[in-house]
Amino acid sequence: MQVAILVYDYMTALDAVGPYEILSRLPGAETIVVGEQRGPVRCDTRSLTIVADAAIDEITTPDVLVVPGWSGFRQDNLLQPGPVQDWLRAVDEHTTWTTSACTGAIVLAAAGLLTGRRATTHWLAIEWLAEFGAVPADERVVRDGKYVSAAGVSAGIDMALTLAATIAGDQTAKAIQLLMEYDPQPPFDCGSVDKAPADIVASMRAVREFIINGTPKT
């Protein structure tokens, strides 16, 4: 079972590394980190670099596809027609599972893969799903057929554990959860938009507007 994890400049590292840490430990999994080209990609904070070990034209028939999201300015390279979108559509014809974390769902939707399908994404980007033809669902992990999407950033962990149970059974998923010691104890109960203080939500929405209409941090 080949697990292909797409990486790209300005991606959010945890979107990819959460699912990677789980899916790469499934029995028989061969995990490959793939980019438009081979080589380093710089994550959104500009302070972490992950290496693409394969280029998209080298990976043609993955069984599981994971598309992470990004933060900051709009990813025109991914959201408009081009080699990455072509690749996503081509490999999706072969996948058993096509998945996303955070705004990775926007990338899949922009490629036309979520048209008419229920999906989720980061709460700040949820409106974009409809813009690209998907049906926004306000849940942490959403499955519609073979398409499995996660809400923002850390939700990729829950998505991948859920998928691990479906692929390899509850016992294996539980073992991986224990191996990761995933017994979360967040210091605050504010990790979703309906639980967070209203002033924090409002200021983040304002920052989002600024970012979308501003220029990328270089």
Add this chain to the structure above:
Amino acid sequence: MQVAILVYDYMTALDAVGPYEILSRLPGAETIVVGEQRGPVRCDTRSLTIVADAAIDEITTPDVLVVPGWSGFRQDNLLQPGPVQDWLRAVDEHTTWTTSACTGAIVLAAAGLLTGRRATTHWLAIEWLAEFGAVPADERVVRDGKYVSAAGVSAGIDMALTLAATIAGDQTAKAIQLLMEYDPQPPFDCGSVDKAPADIVASMRAVREFIINGTPKT
């Protein structure tokens, strides 16, 4: 405020990327990924590569130090006297916070930095803490003075959010938690050794024994 994240061959990616994703978003944070040498390191699954943007001799006075753990064979390069241990002791003289996720605490303890101090680590490695002079504490996040340690892998997220609140205040930590949409919904309630099925715990302990007495996966 400089945040230095140590990376090394066979590390567990999420141990580093969880805290990175939080601490790098603190106001005024300058985050640097540092290795014994500059360049790529291969994580424990051998399918993910992270790049050290600086060598240890280039980073002398970080404010926050994050040491991730590893899985698999024993990390003799880190657990025995050598350049990394020398560096850890040297930078620790300057840090405001010296932190670890997972078996990163074993690395700190082996360098003599946790002697007589309460600390935690991955549940499969908890006995090692005492072997290296620390006082094992069976908690998810343990603070003793400026030393903050997290339990296995995913616990680094809780550790870093707790630290973020201490450094920058609750409001900032809550904003980062919401940005990460960290409202965990694990599929099973088995993420700690006292909650997991006994047969899974037993088989993992058996695998651990095999790994410790075996040879590394290359």
